[in-house]
Amino acid sequence: MIRILILLVGLCFLAGGCGQGGQDEDGVTTLRVRMWKAEPSGPTPAVLQKITDEFTMAHPEIKVSLEIISMQDFKEHIFHEVASSDPPDVFMTxxxxxxxxFVRQGTVMPLDDALAADPAWRKRFHPGVFENLTIDGHIYAVPSTEAVAVLFYNKRVFKDLNLAVPATFGDLLAAVPVLRSQGYIPLSMGNKDPWVGGMLAALLVERLGGMGPYRALEADALAWDAPIFEKAGHLLRELADGGAFAEDFNERSYEDSVADFREGRAAMAIMGSWVIPVFLESPTIIRDGLGAAPVPLVEGGRGSVNTWLGQTDLNFAISAGSRHKKAAIHYLKWFSAPFEQRRLMEATGNLVVADIGGDASIVPGVTRQILKLLDSRQQSYLFYDVRFGRGAGVAFNQTIKAILGGVPPGQAFSELQKAVSHARSLKPAQ
Structure with missing residues (x-):
């Protein structure tokens, strides 16, 4: 029996009537800021700290207490922190x-007035970046970067073995025994944190059915036990049973799987572009070359290489209970300033969401590869645990983990649908 945790968000917190500012006893405003770090190492946390330090140098009347914690710990605690009587002023989301x-809890501040009051700030951003940060017609967060799911590959390994970069699922399966015979893990995978397998499954659903299943889920017009999900589950099992992953992949940590590719043990990795700075720290990757390609298509499927799984990343929101909202808005503006956006791209290789100007040649080569691929992007969709939230989205990830642990896909998705239906039946009437 699969135990699927459906998190019901039925509480409604009233936002406190806090003022727009206020100072601490020493006359200096102290902002409390909470961020996550997606990668186990890499320069991103140091860059975020550097940007924060420069902000405080330019604003001596403001201090920033910055805490950067692991992504998993962040996910587990941030809702309670923001809903507490002493929330962080600024937090990632x-x-x-x-x-x-957060919007349903009433614990996050809408940013429409702040953006409208500073048109130059609003105009910095690329078109469409606020689409998924807008809830019920109001913008609740400001992004700093964008992340897309990419097939990363070690160029030297593919050249030495005379392998073509997989363009289809069949190509990917065919490469597995070749890579195994040379001692490589074909595809790095660490599903101890189930979002990793959930990401791969979401990619396969699109490659099988195009955007139709995703749009139908959004419209509540498709059940979670629909055949398209079972097919995706079988494809994942085919990869696992065929030896594409490390033997202990379902209990292997995300950090270990990243290290497998970074240190040359794995030939490929399907991961969000947020991981680029970690890969670029590796002498092996720098020497051998880091390649990027679209996630392979499924033969006979309706997916497209011009459809990308991704989202805005490093999004900043302001707690409704913050006592320092004006200072918090200044902090958000600083992160989207052209010079800081450029610093983020140059130092980390991350894709940014605002115009940076200047010469792009100093941006890491793999980032330029991805930007070129994105030139033909036609549509995007979100990670399921982001789009469908802490209920069905997280349960989808847990279902994929169960499938990769040996539960038949049909049974797993049937139980997911039952759990979702039960959770919905418990929701109070609106």
Missing amino acids: WAAGFLQT
């Missing part, structure tokens, strides 16, 4: 369903 939880 994911978009859509994840952000919607």
Whole structure:
């Protein structure tokens, strides 16, 4: 029996009538800021700290108490922290369903007035970046970067073995025994944190059915036990049973799987572009070359290489209970300033969401590869645990973990649908 945790968000917190500012006893405003770090190492946390330090140098009347914690710990605690009587002033958030939880709680501040009051700030951003940060017509967070799911590959390994970069699922399966015979893990995978397998499953659902299943889920017009999900589950099992992953992949940590590719043990990795700074720290990757390609298509499927799984990333929101909202808005503006956006791209290789100007040649080569691929992007969709939130989205990830642990896909998704239906039946009438 699969135990699927459906998190019901039925509480409604009233936002406190806090003022727009206020100072601490020493006359200096102290902002409390909470961020996550997606990668186990890499320069991103140091860059975030550097940007924060420069902000405080330019604003001596403001101090920033910055805490950067692991992504998993962040997910587990941030809702309680923001809903507490002493919330952080600024916090990172994911978009859509994840952000919607704060909105429903009444614990996040809408940013429409702040953006309208500074048109130059609003105009910095690329078109469309606020789409999934808008809930019920109001913008609740400001992004700093964008992340897309990419097939990363070690160029030297593929050249030495005379392998073509997989363009289809069949190509990917065919590469597995070749890579195994040379001692490589074909595809790095660490599903101890189930969002990793959930990401792969979401990619396969699109490659099988195009955007139709995702749009139908959004419209509540498709059940979680629909055949398209079972097919995706079988494809994942085919990869696992065929030896594509490390033997202990379902209990292997995300950090270990990243290290497998970074240190040359794995030939490929399907991961969000947020991981680029970690890969670029590796002498092996720098020497051998880091390649990027679209996630392979499924033969006979309706997916497209011009459809990308991704989202705005490093999104900043302001707690409704903050006593320092004006200072918090200044902090958000600083992160989207052109010189700081450029610093983020140059130092980390992350994709940014605002114009940076200047010469792009000093941006890491793999980032330029991805930007070129994105030139033909036609549509995007979100990670399921972001779009469908802490309930069905997280349960989808747990279902994929169960499938990769040996539960038949049909049974797993049937139980997911039953759990979702039961959770919905418990929701109070609106």
